[in-house]
Amino acid sequence: MGHVEGVVEPHSLVKLLEDLLRGENDEAPRSSISLGGSWLGAMVAGGMGYFSAKIVGVYPENPGRGLPLVRGVLLLFRGSDGEKLLDIPAEEPTGWRTAAASALALSKLGFRGGGVLGVIGAGVQARYHLRVLLQIFRFDEILVASRRMETGERLAREFGGRRVGRRDLLRRSDVVVAATNSREPVVEGDFLRSGAYVVSVGAPRPVRELDDSVKRRASCILVDSAIACEESDDACGVEAVTLRDYVRGAASCRWGDVYVYKSVGTPLFDLAIAIHIYERLSGRGKVSTSSSE
Template sequence: MPVHLSNSEVDMLVDPAGLLEDVESVLRDQGVVAPARLSLEHSGSWLGVMPSAGQGFYAVKVVGVYPGNPERGLPLVRGRLLLVDAGTGDLLLEADAEAPTGWRTAAATALALRLLGGTRGVLGVIGAGVQAEYHLRLLTHVYRYSRVLVYSRTRSRAEELAARYGGEAVGHEELLRSADTVVAATTARSPVVLGRLLRSGAVVASVGAPRPVRELDRGTLQRARCVLVDTREGVLSESSDVDEELVEIVELREALRGKNCPAGEIRVYKSVGTAVLDLAIALHLYRRLARRDS
């Protein structure tokens, strides 16, 4: 029988350092594949299906956006993550999608920051939602920052999130001027990372959702010679944050295999999500369960 995991059970099961190793292993594996996701709309809602395969397994994430749910007391976004044995078709694992998505996105960011030199100094996080929470949870575990700053348009949310990670809530401009590493995890429709305010040598990770979300301004790109991305196709087709005419683009998988992303005055990583990472977190959870139960 497959194991069923709630979001809270996923949170208890994940080993942040081990997850980084598993995500890196999957990203380095040239046999891991993930076709373009299938999406459709019906009755005012949106559904996406994201398959991937590798290392003897299939992973499939099915996630939907249901605008009427908040009025019903239900989550706006709901989804499930499945892990299937590619040899037998056995369903091995089924989990709520929110926590696995948060963990795997933050783990990919952590790998990018390691490559770009964003693992020390002052960490600044823009946003106070689910992705901001998971990034703080993972990054403060695997790296040692001297200070943690949080900015949100809702001051009380920034204060609550910062307090959980020994940080402080600050203003938008103060964060951009002070942080050595900036993580933007928002649903903003106009840029929240302003290149003119960033300190020289700053590292930026933008993990905002696809259009109409927009987090990086033109000045940020102009100061970066290259942008590291989770997938070239995904970022260029789904996001307005990266302009090929302004910067070179290198995928995270390519960088982990040795391709150089030339440094400018600042360094930038942009992600919109890839099913390859869903396979990585599903395998991590499955292996953690096997070790726990052995």
């Protein structure tokens, strides 16, 4: 924490994300490789007068070693001359942009706030989702489920919620956010209440957060990337529509009795957070051009 702390404003970031998805901005096909249980990807996008590039890895064994699950670097260049404008660690921006995209997806799916927010997981993505969603929406109650009791209780206290069992959370929550590195489904469709919204932001394969019952009940899912099924079993075996097409009105879903959004990451989201951070920093006259600053 610290490189962009206090810089990001969730409401304007969500608006920028929507503007980028609506516009004729471009992103290159993501290049990625796996090594053992780890994953490394390179993501490049352009729009609004900028180019962005993010090289990021997901390392499932890191949390047990006291290291971040996600590590990488985020770069922003001026489109006209290639001047490097931003060079910062990718962990915080990835957290912010993923949670902001989830907020946008929930809004487009028709969620207007209220009820119970349940978060499964107590790591970086869980914390950023709580930070963003609690600013974008109003909730009546916050529930946290985590395999590690102390971590889950600490996160719940931090946001005025309480730690509960995972299935109890599923039964009671109007919005369920799964932010884990579990290889076994943590969201079981048989326990979801009718009309529930599910946001799954776990890492790509071999992470698996949704069981087949969730997908059957949803009938269709919203995904952040057209290659979601290639990278996650959570997005396979069911009709999928990209958030970009959904925002533009170019595609629709035949929803069942639950709503699902699956995120695996897309370069336009990285472009959005890079532009957002740069423009807010430059407005204060504090542009950072090196991750060592």
